[in-house]
Amino acid sequence: MNTKYNKVTVFKDTDDKLSKAATTVSNISIPDDIPHGDMPGDKIEIGESHIAKARTIFPLLVKELSEKMAANPYKRAVVAVCGGSGVGKSEIASLLSYLLESAGIGSYTMSGDNYPHRIPMYNDAERLHTFRKEGIRGMVDAGVMNADTVAKIREWQAADDDANKAHLETDTWFRSYLEAGSKGLDEYLGTPNETDFAEVDQIMKAFKDGADKLWLKRMGRDEASLWYDEVDMSEKQVLIVEWTHGNSDYMSQVDIPVLLNSTPAETLEHRRSRNRDGKLDSPFTMLVLELEQAKLVKQAHKAKIIISKAGDIISFDQFQELMK
Incomplete structure (x- = not known):
């Protein structure tokens, strides 16, 4: 006897729970400490804006879940909460999961940040190495490699300033380094070169295929974690x-x-407000954020639900206008 198929009877009242959940979300109280994602050491700080957004998203999410779960023999579905830096992914994903659980719909929050090929310090180093390697190659290809330009690049690299677009105003040859480095970095960020997407996809498929248990990866910040x-x-x-x-x-x-969603200006303002010493992120970090933002924009047409930084549900057309 297939125990997985028997589980369908356990969830036979799922449709009723989903239909009631959307109307009762405003009555569900949110405690100060709720379960959150499975990234080791991850700390979430839930504020009123996160709660408001989660309550706004929830009725639409329930509607989407009704359709997707009805089509799955195990009454299961996978939701991805995505967005740029500082937009509240961890907090809102945790809140949505809590609201589902409160409505009697079992939910688990998984962090995709557990699935890069390298621990954070090595991945950050690989990102920077990729940018610099491709940038140097770009100088060679453009015919601007000489003792003076190499000395200048080394100076900027030592100061973590070699991704600074301001250098274009004084050194026109720098464009070859910046453009080639950015292209190489873009071909690493958010690709299978950086992250094991196949493993994440396999986990999602196993879940939707009715797996009772899943082995999920945990990645901390050092080799022993x-x-x-x-x-x-x-x-x-x-x-x-x-x-x-x-x-x-x-x-x-x-x-x-x-x-x-958040616009580049909103993301930058968030990061400014979060920096206790008042310093901006390095030019390289800002370049990473710009490239990640571009990927989010390119993929946005697939999103079933889009919510603005201000907390409004917006259409894809409205999203495109915001991002101009």
Whole structure:
């Protein structure tokens, strides 16, 4: 006897729960401490704006879930909460999962940040190495490599200032370094070169195929903080993946992408307000954010739900206007 198919009877009242959930969301109280994603050491700080956005998203999410879960023999679906830096992915994914659980719909929040090939310090180093390697190659290809330009690039690299667009105003040859480095970095960020999308997709498929348990990766910030936990999914119907790359074309198993949008100016303002010493991020970090933002914009047409930084549900056309 296939125990997986028997589980369908356990969730036979799912449709009733979903229909009631959308109307009762405003009555569900949110405690100060709720379960959150599975990234080791991840800390979330839920504010009123996160709660307001989650309550706004929830009725639309429930409507989408009704359709997707009805089409799955195990009454299961995968939701991806994606967006740029500082937009509140971890907080809102955790809140949506909590609201589903409160409505009697089992939900688990998984962090996509556990699935790069390298731990954070090595991945950051690989990003920078890729940018610099391709930038130097670009100088060679453009015929601007000489003792003076190499000395200047080394000076800027030592100061972590070699991605600074301001150099274009004084050194026209720098364009070859910046453009080639940016292109190389773009071909690394959010691609299988950086992240094991195949593993994430396999996990999602196993979940939708009725797996009772899943082995999920845990990645901390050092080499000793890498392991797998076996997670009980027998009573879970929704897998929520919170991740910048949750709407990536490299995955095929996401049913409902939810895009938490912010314009580049809003992202920069958030990062400014978050820096305790008042310093801006390095030019290289800003370049990474710009490239990631471009990927989010390119993928946005697939999002089932888009919510603005201000907390308004917007259409794809409205999103395009905001991002101009």
